[in-house]
Amino acid sequence: MQIDLPKIFISPSNYIQAKNILFNADPYLSRYGTKAVIVGDENVYGLVGDRFIDYLKDNDYTVTKLMFGGEASPEEIQKAIDEIKDTPDFVIGIGGGKTLDTAKEIGQHLNIYTVIIPTLASTDAPISRLSVLYNEDGTFNAYQFHTKSPDLVLVDPAVISQAPPRFLASGFGDALSTYVEAKAVGDIHGFTNAQGIGTITAMKIAQASTDTIFEFGAQAFEANKAKVVTPALEAVIEANILMSGLGFESGGTSLAHALQNSFPALKKGKHLMHGEKVAYSLLTQLLMENAERDVINHYLHFFLQVGLPTILEDLGWEDATDDELMLVANDAAAAWTGIDQLRFDTSPEAIVAAMRAVDQYSKDYQGHALAE
Ligand SMILES: NC(=O)c1ccc[n+]([C@@H]2O[C@H](COP(=O)([O-])OP(=O)(O)OC[C@H]3O[C@@H](n4cnc5c(N)ncnc54)[C@H](O)[C@@H]3O)[C@@H](O)[C@H]2O)c1
């Protein structure tokens, strides 16, 4: 007898969020052993990483420090693994999404515990059981799926509150896309990143992420500008990282993520963060789905409030030709095999049309908003 398509929900073993937890982490880390390897970049070591290593050493851990060079590429990951001589008990990734994806790869490769410490709420990468790999030139390489999710995700809002608000806004872009994309996948009973079909649980969590951000995002953004932790900031950190992470992984990603992955196909434009690319791609998906005007306005209004891209100029593509936009659209349409099953026209022509329509809609929206 054949089984039904399995509904699958996966998650990290532990998520712990508390202000100032980083320098009080010993009780939560000691269960994984005493021999740690830590991966971070120069910037993050300077901000908190080196002090954290001192804290670990003061608490009798032995620590091997690895330097992340900036790209989660197979080459760089292999280089990091080669530097590890003596198998540690656990790996700690500290920093942004690319560093964390590298740490997950190391944990998987060495078959050791994986501890993830995001110093930003810029993506939902901390939660997932996958790493997004890139080529050295920054183009997308592959989604690398692992056999287990992180053992511990340790989130310190005091650290995250010190980062520039652009990072938090990017996290809003990534997280607000989660429900819209999961819904599109759920509508066709499509496969998710958890390698099954979605659950009501994942969909409800994705919805909760959106609701939390719309309710507390603006206040949280201001708190982040002031570099302080407030209940609103704590709420959206949980929404950007935990809720969005659980929602996207077991709910599914669709057009917006396929599209943002393809931005490098057009070899010009501004350097954008993951969540910024997702934000523009989400607006594109909403127009392709023919979402109601109130829904589009809701997202657009919020994106403008927090400085997320809503016009082509924000991407550095104000003079992009249709042929150039078609490069991106073709790449997106080719990259995701399920794309043509979505319940709306996902042809490259439809993608380009929607990208242009977003630009025009936002310009007009802003014009009217200014005139009011
Ligand atoms: N694996 C997944 O499920 C998943 C999900 C979403 C995104 N991603 C990946 O995550 C990556 C994007 O991550 P990102 O947006 O965090 O950017 P990033 O990792 O490329 O860069 C983060 C930058 O912020 C700096 N930084 C870190 N903490 C800081 C702090 N507290 N203050 C100031 N600067 C700080 C870092 O030094 C780095 O330069 C992409 O590669 C994307 O594909 C993966």
Ligand SMILES: [Zn+2]
């Ligand atoms: Zn994402």
